[in-house]
Amino acid sequence: MELKKSALVGALGALVALFAFQGAAEAQVAFSSDVADDLTYTRDVAPIIQQNCQVCHRPGGIGPMDLVTYDDARRYARRIREQVANRLMPPYYYDHDIGIQDLQEDWRLDDEQIATIVAWVDQGAAQGDPADMPTADLVDVEGWSLAPTLGEPDLVVPSSPIDVPASGNDMWHRPIVPVGMPQDRCIKALQVKPRGDAKAVVHHANSTFQRETDDGAFESTGDRATEYAMGKLGELIPDGVCRVLPADTYVAWDIHLYPGGLGAAAPNAVLEDNVVELGIWLHPEGYEYEYKQDLALYGIRQGELIMEPNGTAMTQGFHTFDHPVRIDSFQPHGHLRMRSASLEIMDPSNGRSEIISMISNWSATWHQSHIYAEDAAPLVPAGHVLILKQWYDNTGSNPNVVDPDMWVDGGSRTADEMSHAWIAVTHLDEEGYEELLAEREANEERRITDD
Numbered sequence: 001m002e003l004k005k006s007a008l009v010g011a012l013g014a015l016v017a018l019f020a021f022q023g024a025a026e027a028q029v030a031f032s033s034d035v036a037d038d039l040t041y042t043r044d045v046a047p048i049i050q051q052n053c054q055v056c057h058r059p060g061g062i063g064p065m066d067l068v069t070y071d072d073a074r075r076y077a078r079r080i081r082e083q084v085a086n087r088l089m090p091p092y093y094y095d096h097d098i099g100i101q102d103l104q105e106d107w108r109l110d111d112e113q114i115a116t117i118v119a120w121v122d123q124g125a126a127q128g129d130p131a132d133m134p135t136a137d138l139v140d141v142e143g144w145s146l147a148p149t150l151g152e153p154d155l156v157v158p159s160s161p162i163d164v165p166a167s168g169n170d171m172w173h174r175p176i177v178p179v180g181m182p183q184d185r186c187i188k189a190l191q192v193k194p195r196g197d198a199k200a201v202v203h204h205a206n207s208t209f210q211r212e213t214d215d216g217a218f219e220s221t222g223d224r225a226t227e228y229a230m231g232k233l234g235e236l237i238p239d240g241v242c243r244v245l246p247a248d249t250y251v252a253w254d255i256h257l258y259p260g261g262l263g264a265a266a267p268n269a270v271l272e273d274n275v276v277e278l279g280i281w282l283h284p285e286g287y288e289y290e291y292k293q294d295l296a297l298y299g300i301r302q303g304e305l306i307m308e309p310n311g312t313a314m315t316q317g318f319h320t321f322d323h324p325v326r327i328d329s330f331q332p333h334g335h336l337r338m339r340s341a342s343l344e345i346m347d348p349s350n351g352r353s354e355i356i357s358m359i360s361n362w363s364a365t366w367h368q369s370h371i372y373a374e375d376a377a378p379l380v381p382a383g384h385v386l387i388l389k390q391w392y393d394n395t396g397s398n399p400n401v402v403d404p405d406m407w408v409d410g411g412s413r414t415a416d417e418m419s420h421a422w423i424a425v426t427h428l429d430e431e432g433y434e435e436l437l438a439e440r441e442a443n444e445e446r447r448i449t450d451d
């Protein structure tokens with residue numbers, strides 16, 4: 001497919017202008033002004049910081065500084081204001097004004113919380129009455145983030161350990177490790193977690209299920225376990241469907257490591273014995289389900305993923321299913337040059353398309369799986385087209401580009417680019433599709449009469 005260059009440049013120009021706004025340190029953000037004029041830390045701000053920031057900004061967390069006490073917050077008040085007002089922190093990038101907004105495990109602050117923090121700083125960052133201060137409930141940074149809701153995982157499959165040097169080129173580690181489950185089971189949730197200091201050197205870790213063949217080789221069962229990239233917390237599979245954990249399988253790890261480390265937790269030293277763990281929560285034996293769900297990589301293959309010095313690029317990909325599906329989650333993937341990504345669904349009978357999700361301020365540091373709330377997950381009729389688009393920027397205005405005078409090509413090193421998305425799909429049939437649709441309509445009606 002041939003794309004008109006002028007159209008591309010126009011679209012990209014608009015996006016770049018948007019980023020310039022978002023990246024500006026003193027961006028003027030117009031949030032609702034009906035917040036009180038006597039805001040205090042202990043009463044108004046601490047609850048927001050405790051619930052949304054301390055998981056990382058605490059001793060042993062991955063944030064560069066602690067935000068535990070009033071003094072911490074006061075010291076960083078201006079930077080907190082800037083990060084929060086520009087929606088850079090908490091690090092969950094997903095446009096708030098387009099597409100499906102009802103997401104699970106969504107870290108974004110709402111407008112009122114943002115307005116409260118901004119106004120508190122502007123009013124002088126008062127402490128308030130220490131008696132109002134809520135008790136901090138610091139979670140275990142080494143723990144599974146899904147444990148508070150789901151308990152400890154039923155299975156933990158660690159990779160074999162590997163040392164990562166202080167400097168050098170990207171590394172890949174591909175051990176194959178037995179899962180230790182003798183029968184087929186259905187997975188409820190998954191989380192991949194680098195153990196301890198490994199957090200600083202693991203760029204991403206894919207895992208697929210494999211079986212040992214008679215001659216001792218390994219072959220894929222066709223079932224992918226999950227995918228991890230920096231910052232991601234976990235994956236939840238909706239109730240009533242099955243993501244299969246096949247019997248007697250192995251996890252084949254594909255771990256991309258980064259010597260010298262990434263992010264603030266990297267001590268820039270040799271890190272020994274790095275291990276990545278896969279935690280698996282299972283449904284009970286005999287769990288009943290009608291449809292299977294899987295997570296797969298969808299290539300975005302149209303358009304050249306090659307950028308000349310100071311150049312830009314755009315890619316797109318089209319995917320259809322010959323049966324109805326429900327889209328359960330969406331996670332675009334690219335590297336340092338990727339600026340934005342979107343998912344649209346097109347109805348081929350009339351050519352109309354709708355944006356489902358848009359991330360116009362994408363960051364390679366934070367790969368989130370955007371999990372749609374169950375009654376918001378798109379139901380897609382057979383034959384409708386998923387349109388995936390990604391935009392790339394190799395110019396000096398992209399803060400992640402170290403040297404805009406370099407050519408950039410597709411490839412799996414951090415310095416190369418990639419173009420695909422991970423999408424979790426429940427494979428329905430016509431009957432299941434109609435049932436889910438009717439269920440939603442009934443819920444919607446109930447909501448309207450309740451109001």
Ligand code: HEC
Pocket residue numbers: 048049052053054055056057062063064076079080083084089090091107109231263264365
């Ligand atoms: C998932 C982990 C995580 C969460 C949650 C999080 N942060 Fe951060 N924060 C980081 C990391 C890592 C960095 C440094 C790297 C970066 O900027 O991406 C950072 C950087 C910052 C900075 C910039 C520090 C500097 O050098 O100027 C500020 C300010 C900040 N965070 C405030 C917050 C606030 C306020 C919240 C909650 C509303 C929050 N963060 C939530 C991980 C997190």
